[in-house]
Amino acid sequence: MSLQTSSAVYAGGFSNPPVASAHAFRAAMNAMARPGEVQEITGATPPEGISPAAGCLLLTLCDPETGVFLAPGADTEAVRAWLAFHTGAPIVAAEQADFVLGSWEALMPLARFRTGTPEYPDRSATLIVEVPGFGTPNAQLRGPGIKGTAEMQLPELAAFQDNAVLYPLGLDFFFTSGSQVAALPRSTQVAAEA
């Protein structure tokens, strides 16, 4: 490993972890509690290939107790080394993952991720989906956390509608782009934008 790549591994974490992760968690919690609302999340500078927002989520939520699955594209030497140094989270197979990182296409098929059990629906995967941006909304959202309806741009609709049918089982999604994060929990009903 060259000097340059090794310093990239050690750099890019939170400069003041207790405070930075508190702010990052607040953004993540607001996102999960208010589906479709875009929040600013900053503090991490992960290696090339993953967004600062996704890096913040990983630093805030992952540690040696959580298995992470890196989908093709996000699964680089640099990301693995950065994640190992900063969080100590083990890289695991898709079927065992607590957290999953990748682009929408790379995450397919979704059926392999854990959706929880009827007695413990919380034992399910949280997917961090890297998206190009939060441009034109194509989906209308209803459910907990939403006053009336909300709008959001989603990579497709059918997958999220199928996921909501599983409720209270299912997957929970964060969408990350640059320093922005939004979320879509399993409790949200998704319909095509009228």
Place this chain on the structure above:
Amino acid sequence: MSDYNFAYLDEQTKRMIRRAILKGLAVPGYQVPFASREMPMPYGWGTGGVQVSAATLTPDDTLKVIDQGADDTTNAVSIRKFFEKTAGVETTEETEKASVIQTRHRIPEAELTEDQILVYQVPIPEPLRFLEPRETETRKMHALQEYGLMHVKLYEDISQHGAIATAYAYPVKVEGRYVMDPSPIPKFDNPKMEMAAIQLFGAGREQRIYAVPPYTQVVSLDFEDYPFEASKAEHACDLCGSEHSYLDEVILDDAGNRMFVCSDTDYCRSRREAGHSGRLSEEAA
């Protein structure tokens, strides 16, 4: 600044609690197990709420702590001081100025906003516990939505007392799925749970965290012919004159004299400062 890590807990504990909070928000009303830590206060004094607050606070927050609506009781004062010391956060007694409110058994009278977070201290998170003591069974009942027993309990109330006598910790159904214990808030507060703020619930001894996102449907269980009623004492506050707040009854002497005062001390104080007065306020006396 103190020698504590920010907000007392170590970072790995906070991550574990934060993951539980996120899953709780994704499945509103479902009780997420978490590895509750021993806190420097006894169980029953809000160890669950304190852990949830510690994982949620940022240095920019302003914290308010209430105990049965009051800012100045032992539990509220000591938790407020705990976070002043370990997190260095601003504290307040004014509901409007707080961004995080930790509460024991009340929801403030003032309407909460989207910028606020309400953290409940919960003694027994399982609404079915007194009907079915086995955790393995209550888990199954939640999984199968088998809530008939709860309706039988409310029915027995009616057959015995002529009305649903449950006055606090009145069970609710969240988003049509999970029956949830709202913590021992008076049932007067139940309708307020459909609010703009995020609601988080922490039970330290019982090791459970659950949550209700903003604008989530929260329905108090009832029957068509015995609808839910958010009751309170049929009086006005004797200090501020409010007829819409939840009241505490205070015995004044051995002759049976009593007074009713707002349980929410900040609400009562702000009304008195705005010039309202009640039966026993100094101007009237």
